[in-house]
Amino acid sequence: MAKYFDVHPDNPQPRTISTVADSIRNGALVAYPTDSCYALGTRMGSRDGISRIRAIRDLDDRHHFTLMCRDFAQLGQLVHIDNDVFRAVKAATPGPYTFILPGTKEVPRQLLHPKKKTVGVRIPDHVATQALLAELGEPLLSSTLLLPDEEEPLTQGWEIKERLDHQVDAVLDSGDCGTEPTTVVDFSSGEPEIVRRGAGDTTRFE
Numbered sequence: 417m418a419k420y421f422d423v424h425p426d427n428p429q430p431r432t433i434s435t436v437a438d439s440i441r442n443g444a445l446v447a448y449p450t451d452s453c454y455a456l457g458t459r460m461g462s463r464d465g466i467s468r469i470r471a472i473r474d475l476d477d478r479h480h481f482t483l484m485c486r487d488f489a490q491l492g493q494l495v496h497i498d499n500d501v502f503r504a505v506k507a508a509t510p511g512p513y514t515f516i517l518p519g520t521k522e523v524p525r526q527l528l529h530p531k532k533k534t535v536g537v538r539i540p541d542h543v544a545t546q547a548l549l550a551e552l553g554e555p556l557l558s559s560t561l562l563l564p565d566e567e568e569p570l571t572q573g574w575e576i577k578e579r580l581d582h583q584v585d586a587v588l589d590s591g592d593c594g595t596e597p598t599t600v601v602d603f604s605s606g607e608p609e610i611v612r613r614g615a616g617d618t619t620r621f622e
Contacts, residue, residue, distance in 0.1 A: 418447075418584050420577050425590045428544045430551075436588050437551040444585035445469065447561055447576045450484075451542040452512040452598045452615040453569040454561040454576060456584065457484065460554060461524050469557075472583050474564040480600075481527050482514050482536035484556040486549040491537050493522050494555060501603045504621070510541035512615035516602040527557065534604045544590040560597045568595040 419439075421432050440446055445458045445465050456472065458465025460483065469475070485491040488506065495517035497505065505515050519528045519535040527535055537555075540546065549556060561576065562569045570576050573589025580587075599616035602609040608621040 418577055418581050419586045420573070420589065421586060422573070422589045423544055426543055428547045428590060430547075433544070433547045433551050436586060437548060439586055440552060440556070445583075446586045446588060447573075447580060447584050448545065448548065448588040449542060449573070449590050449593045450512075450540045450545050450558075451510070452540075452560075453571065453593045453595055454573075455482075455484070455558045456561050457556045457558045460527070460557045462557065463526065465557065466526060468583070469559050472580065473559060473562065475559070477530060479559075480514075480516055480529060480534070480536045482538055482558045482598075483523070483527070484545065484549060484558045485537055485539050486546065486555075487539060490555055491539060494520055495523075495535065495537050496520060497603075498606065501606065504608065505603070508616065508620060510539040510546075512541070512596070512598045514538045514598040514600045516600065516604055516611065518604055532604055534602075536600065538598060544588065548588070562597065569593075569597065571595055 423432050445468050456469050514536045516534050516536050571593050573587050577587045596615040599614040600612040602611050
C-alpha cells in the first residue's frame with residue numbers, strides 16, 4: 417500500500433520532503449508532481465524501479481527515460497552538451513521541456529537509448545519537485561505518469577493513490593497538476609528536432 421504525503425504547493429514541509437527523499441534513496445518508486453504533469457520517479461541506478469515503471473506504463477526498450485535535475489551543474493554531469501545547444505537549453509529552463517542528448521558515463525547503461533546512447537534530461541520549474549531534488553542530492557529517474565490506453569495523465573494525488581496503491585510506494589501531493597506532458601526536443605544531432613509537442617512553447621526551436 418502506497419504512503420500518501422500532502423505538502424503545501426508554495427512552501428512544502430521539509431520533514432515530509434526529507435521522508436520522501438529517504439524512501440527514494442532506499443529504492444522506492446514515487447508518484448510526484450512536476451511543472452507539467454505527475455511523474456513516476458525512482459533512484460537513477462534502481463533496476464527494480466526501472467522495471468516497475470516499464471510495467472506500469474507498458475513501455476518497450478526504446479523508451480527514453482528522463483533524468484530530473486536540480487540545476488545545470490547536475491545536468492552537465494549526465495549529458496554531453498556543446499556551447500550552442502547549452503545556450504538553447506539554458507534559455508528554456510527551468511520549465512516543461514525534456515531534452516534528449518548523448519549520455520555520459522555517469523548514466524547507467526540501461527537508461528541509455530540502445531542505439532543512440534542518448535537520455536532525456538530536464539530541470540523542472542516546480543517548488544515541491546525542486547525541494548525534493550535538493551534534499552535527494554542526485555538526479556531522479558522519471559517518466560510521465562501516463563497509464564496504458566489513456567490519453568491524459570492523472571492529475572490528482574488522491575486519484576493516483578487509488579489507482580496505483582499497490583504499484584507505487586509513495587504519492588507526493590502538492591495539489592492538482594496539469595495534463596500536458598513536457599515538450600521533448602532531441603538535440604543529439606546538434607540541431608533541435610521536436611519529438612513531442614507538450615506544455616512548453618516550441619516556437620523557440622522551430
